[in-house]
Amino acid sequence: MTLFDLALKNVRRNLKNYGLYIGSTIFSIIIYFTFVTLRYSEDINALAESSQRISSIMNASAFVLMIFVAIFIAYSNSFFMKKRKKEIALYSLMGVRKRSIGWMLFFENMVIGLLSLLVGVALGFLLSQLFLSILLKLMGLEIAMGFAFSLSAVIHTMIVFLIIFFITSLQGYRVIYRFKLVELFHAEKKGEELPRARYFSSIIGVFTLVGAYWLALQDITSSEAWRVLGIATPLVIIGLTVLGSYLLFRSVLVYFLQVLKKRKSFAWKGLNVMTLSQLLYRIRVNARTLTIIATLSATTITAGGAVFGLYYNAEKYVQTNTPFTFMWEGEEQTIDSDVVTFDETIYSKSVRVTYGDREMEYTLLNSTTFVKLAEQLGWENIQEPAEGQVFSIDPFFDERWSTRIDSIQLQNDHYSVAALYTEPVFNVSTMGGNAFILTDQHYDEIATEEQEFQAVQVQDYRNQLELSQELSSKTENFSSAVENYRNTIETSGSTLFVGSFLGLVFLVATGSIIYFKTITEAEEDKAKYAVLHKIGVSKKEMKRSIRHQVGMIFIAPLALGLLHGGVALLAFSELLQVNLWVPILLWMFAYTFIYIIYYFATARSFKQTVLKRL
Template sequence: MTLFSIARKNIRKNLTNYFLYIGSMIFSIVIYFTFVSLKYDQTIQQTTDSSTKISSAFNGASVVLMIFVAVFIWYSNSFFTRRRKKEVGLYSLLGVRKKQIGRMLFYENFIIGIIALLIGIILGSILSKVFETILMKVMGYDVIGNFVISPQAIVNTVIVFTVITVITSIHGYRLIYRFKLIELFKAEQEGEIEPKTSVIIAILSVLLVGVGYWLALQNILESEVWRKMGMVTPLVIIFTVILGTYLLFSTLTVYLLKLLRKNKHHFWNGINIVSTSQLLYRIKGNARTLTIIAVLSATTLTAVGTAYSIYYNNRMNAEISNPNSMMFMAKEKNASVQIKERISKDKDHEIVYHETVPALLVNVDITSLQSKISADEVEYTIIDNKTYNQLAKWQKRDESLSLIGNEAVALDASYFEGLSPTYVGSTISLNVNDRSKDITFKEMKKFNVLNLGTAGITVVVSDEVFSNLASETNLVNMEVYELTNEDDAKTLSKEIQSMLPEEARLSSFYSDYAQGLESSGLLIFMGGFLGLVFLAATGSIIYFKQLTEATVDRERYEILHKIGVNKKEVKKSIAKQIFFIFAMPLLAGIAHSIVALIALSKLLQTNLVIPVFICIAVYACIYIAYYFLTVRNYYKIVMK
């Protein structure tokens, strides 16, 4: 019998143990193949307005995915090789040379890799059309392309995963030479020493995480610490949180488990003595793995939460920038008449309101406003109090104004706390030809009644001041339209854009909404699928480690069963033990991601609560599914 045939037989007999490993590999290949297929997809390139950007995004995501999958497969392969120490020891005892054992394991891993590659490409080819439909949908396109298998994607995937499989197989081959015969037969006794604890290090772990959180939640614009440390601060945050998390798992949890052991009522209740002792003896050895999982969970949740938040808030952001469905400067009267006729004839869109807004475009010196992001001189759009009240009424805003004298109100929809101009109480001069008028800002509103793309920052002045300034120059008439079904106005928007010169500064709700939907849809698609791969990998790592420990624990549970412990109590003990291992990195990852997203929401000045909690809920549900799968298979192993 050849080594290759032995390897094939081993895979067949151990298919149950390899199932999740092969499944995770197949899942990773399907996602990678999908990414590469979408990169070469002709339907996407012909339909979208930014195919080059999409191709670049998928290139970057594919590289990240490739690196992560390579690390995951490497880790999993090492795990399975170590798990089979006793089997390898038996081969060695029977006189099989390490070179032959290594070759056999090489063949095993290579066969598994080829099987996963073939299945992954077949499934990826079938599912790529589904993924393409999902991508087009989240990007706002209703297009269904033909079923086409990309040869470039197949070649790319085969090359990448063949290289990964060969490298991990060689790694497994080399790992055999690091084992001594005594190690192979006494593998089950490894790591069974009670870990020591240090109250000082336990307190330090909490302090390190606390310092990282405190730095992350500082106001970047006002914090003295951020100002002194500069761009080193994010690195300090990452270092303190990761180190603190590791010490938290390796020291603080050991300290807490020892305290729990001293609680006689809990420790001697049922078979808590078994689950508590096993956690205590193994938690320190699992600390590195749990830290990696917590950090990956935090990274995944932060990335996916941010992407989904952008997607979730896309419509709101488009409405803030475009309170009117369409707006442009009426440079030519004929063009305005033609546009009105075109909109009136459109059966899909009715005019809710149409206003011609008289306005002044004035270059203003805003040095006195102490802006940190604006130039010293900017162009403001000036409208009168009456026009503002009319538009506010149409837009159903309970925000009417009554300005007198030189009072003014700034309408800045893109206002950024700490960086934008300090309006309230400040005075600026409006210079129109030979006339100059000082105005004082009475109030600032974080919205506009005119579209940002056409009018920019708008200043509302009293009717008297506007009349005086208007008498010195020609007014600019701005056409404002509010339409029904404004988020489905692609054809109308393009036609009107072709009818106007660039100087008209056409802005529309649909253009910003569609553009935002395309970019944020691409982000959420990539973030979601990369997040699923990370989640599958982290869940699989815990699964592998727990099943390895289950094999070691089998004899202990057999003894418990023989002395009268029933199956229900055994399963309850297993569930408690595994819950602790699953819950710790998940809770730490959620805590880290919440802090990161709070800091991000402060920086972006937007509310991320709803989308973030949706992402956390979905992530937790999938993680819980992994937990129940692990409990079930752990129980099957120990009670076999």
């Protein structure tokens, strides 16, 4: 039997153990192949200019995914190497040369990699049309895409992953040379010292996280801390968060578990004392792993929640800046009256207003026009300016860095600004963002040339692209809610597509890492559960202990990741001054749901590993 035959036999024998690893790798390959396929897709490249930006997003995302998958595969491979060190030692004890053992491990990993690559590319090819349909749906495009096979995408994907698998195979080849024979035999028995609660570290961990959250939620325009730290502030927040997470798992969690262990009413109930001891015994190693998982979870939740929030509010952004479906400068145009719900001719004047050392151009509207437009847009409690007053419209006003105008001078007359509206009553790109509302009499007294504009509302504005293009070719200074919505939904939809699939890969990777870690520990616990069985402990109690152990490993990083992500998204929504709670909660629910599925799969495998021989 050749080394390659032996490697194939080992792969078949260990296929069940490698199942989740292979499945996670295949999923990563499918996503990467999808991105590369979209990159080489002629249909995507033939889209409009906004879709060309999507190609850049796909390329950048594919690179990030490649780096992350390489780290994940190397990390996962190290777990399986530890699990098989005893087997490797037996080969060496039987007289097999180190070089032969190294080549066998190399062949095994390459076989697993090639198997994953072939299945991943095949499934990626079959699913690429589905993923492309999802992308076009998110972008709001009604385009029939052809089902084409991209040889360039296949070659690109195979080269990238063959390099990754070759490097990880070398990692397996070197195992036999890096450890002594006795170390290989006792690799699975090598444990960690029982950690003791460090009160000082616990206090530092809590204050570090509180400091990171406080800094993240500060107003960047007025915060003294942000002014002192400058552009380094985000890095400081990330550093404090990672350090606080590590100390939380390393010290705070240890302290919490030891407090529970000292409570006799809890500790001596069932197998709780054993469960707590097991968690405390492994906490030193788990602290590093849990910190990585919590950080990855927070990153996924933050990025995904922010992208989903922008997509969720896309129409709101369009309606804010483009309240009327169409607006242009000039005379009326012939439009089918069956689709028109409102049309109005607007007359305005332009003036330059100086306040302080700044001079800006403003649009002037009379109060009659203002009231008519505001009523059409559904404004409530609409008022008109009194004698000597004006109303100000500034859709870009932000009290954090904008200066509010209290009075203005127009052609030697002074007016007090009685009210400020931060929503426009016209399309910003056509008539400008800033405006003053005057009484009809004061408006007529302004000796400035008057301009004529047309404002039109139509039914089902999203599907009026043809009408929008027709009006655009006939008019000047044209703005369209149809075009704005199309551009916004294309950009945010493609970003949501990329963010969602990258988030899924991150989630699969983090869930797999916990799975590998937990199942490795399950192998070490077989003897302990066998002893418990012999002294009469029921399987029901042992299963309960397993659920609690696995649950702690899953719940701790998930809860902290959700907390990190929630604070980050809260800061993001405050920065943009938008309400993102609905999309944030939906995204967190989806993430938690998939994460729970991994918990049940891991707990089930743990039970099968330690209880199948009892």
